[in-house]
Amino acid sequence: MTATTSSLEVQSAREVRPGAVLTVLSAAAFLAGLDLFIVNVAFEHMGRSFRGASLADLSWVLNGYAIAYAALLIPLGRLADRFGRKAGFLLGLGLFTAASAACAASTGLWGLVVSRVAQAVGAALLTPTSLGLLLNATPPDRRARAVRIWAAVGSLAAAAGPVAGGLLVELSWQWVFLVNLPVGVVAFLAAVRIVPDSRDAARGPLPDLPGAGLLGLAVGALSLALVKAEDWGWGDGRTGAALLGSIIAGGLFWWRSSGHPAPVIEPALLRVRTFAWANLSAFVFSVAFSASLLTSILWMQDVWQYSAVLTGLAIAPGPLMVPLFSSIAQRLSRRVEAGWLVASGCGVFAVGAATSTMWVGAAPNYLTGLLPGWLLAGAGVGLVVPTLLASATVELPPARTATGSAIVNMSRQVGLALGVSLLVALVGNSEGGELRAAFRHVWMAAALLALCAAPLSLGVNASRAATRSNA
Structure with missing residues (x-):
């Protein structure tokens, strides 16, 4: 008997309500997914608050989170599998919520960075446990639908993040963190009452x-x-x-x-061709995406002098392209191999970044300058990321699928951190015309990196042996 089956039987007397469980766990996933865009939009306002802080110093507000999340996602998920997913989820959600309050209360830059790292630890614990608890509490015939809804809520958070961030920053940048508190507290209290526990029946070695x-x-x-x-x-x-x-x-x-x-990355998994190439292409593409996203935001705020609200509204159309083109990619996947879909998405993203380089002007020209390239970038992300996540683990043993998915997400987070670092390295302390030229260099670097990711992604195409075994 599996641990999941055993746990479901124990909880049946308590009348597990899958719909309520899905709502609670999706709310927690929404919090974690909101972070990327909402903090990026507030980035410039944080810089004004901490006088004397350079762009290099400010970058750790983003990178501290991404690096800690990437490093801890897999081991913390395994610890929760071993000792109890519900306890891990509650601890992660509680830490994320408390760290959000600490971020808002920070009076210095490095105090904020430390609080952001604590936030990342909480997110690295609540994200894998929320999915594990969801699968445990949902009947087998409804699991695929539940996971799609859970993932869609994360996409909704990415789309809502820029607008929410812009509106909140008008009050103060602290509100981008304070908004997490009511959702976190309500989700925590609801999870205590509603979400059933689960853990692995066999205890493996400590991560x-x-x-x-x-x-x-x-x-x-x-x-x-x-x-x-x-x-x-x-x-x-x-x-x-x-x-x-x-x-x-x-x-x-x-x-x-x-x-x-029980390593963070099992070397044997990287000997699986499709999985290795998926991680490499996810890493390179994420460097391009992260650098391009922050460049677009900083261009609007530093060069065009857009307000945070206007910047958030201007950024929002890109994330809205992601679920649309994810759906298109899913339909095309019946006829087109995954590697070709990902390569096409990388190409579309590269065209979008190059378009921004060539068309965006010093004077605001959003509709004819930035928007076309940003829509292409969003379309590229929609083709690339969901396809990579779905296809990276197709040749892994079933028992390693969850670990494999976590490793791909880890590769993406490492790429996001290095993308921000690439922007800082190219922009430095530039001002005026030099700053605009530096931003264009970042966009072009992002386009070149996305083009590099395209041929790498062709390795994601399933081998003929795997295709025959799945047929």
Whole structure:
């Protein structure tokens, strides 16, 4: 008997209500999904609040979250599988909510960064546990629909984030964090009463938390080298030390992963061709997406002097393209291999970023300059991300599918962090015409990276052996 079946039988006496469980868990997923766009829109206002903070320093508000989330997503999910998903979910949601309050109360930049890292720890715990609890509480014949709704709520958060962020920032940037409190508290109290618990019946080894720390250190040191290179100089010893530290930490991480019984990344999984190429293309594409997103926001706020509300409204059409083109990709997947769909999406995104480079002017020309490229970028994301997530694990053993999906999400988060670092490295302390030129360089770099991701994604096409076995 599986752990899921056993848990469902125990909870049947309490009249599990799958619809109510879906609502509660989706609300928590909404909180985590809202973060990316809502904080990006508030980025400029945070910079004004912390006088003297450079763009390199401010970047850690975004990167601290992304790096911690990426490093801890898999080990914290495994700990919850072992000791109880409901306890893990409640702990993660409680920490995320409390850390949101701490972010709003921060009076200094580095206090905010620390609170953002705590937020990421909570998100890394609540995200995998919410999906695991949802699958446990939903009858088998309704699970696919429940997961689609759960995922769609995350997409809705991405679409609502820019507008919500813009409106809240007009009050103050602290409100982009305070808005999490009522939703978090209500979801927590509802989860205590409504959501049934589950855990793995067989307890495996403890996950490699030191390995997760090494991964975070490797990505963090590389990000530090990129964002401080202009201030320190590429030939400065501090830049070299950060790069060397990244290489050493990355090497130690791989060494631990090769010998640990429950590593963050199982090396054997990367020997599965489709999975390896999916992770590589997801990483490269995410670097492009992150750099392009923040460049678009900063261009509107720094060059065009848009308000936060206007910036949020201007950004919103891009995320709205994602569910539309995700649906198109799903229909095309019956006739077109996944790798070709992802490659096409990368190409569409690259055209969008290049369009912004060529058409956006110093004077506001949103409808004819920024919007066309941003719509293409959103369409590209809709073709790429859902297709990658759906196809990355098709050749993995069934018992490794959940772990494989988490690794792909980890690769995406690492890419998001390095995309922000790339922007900082190219923009530096530029002003005026130099700043506009630097932003154009970031857009062009994003276009080139998306083009690089296109051929990489062709490796996602299932092998003929796998295709025959699935037929």
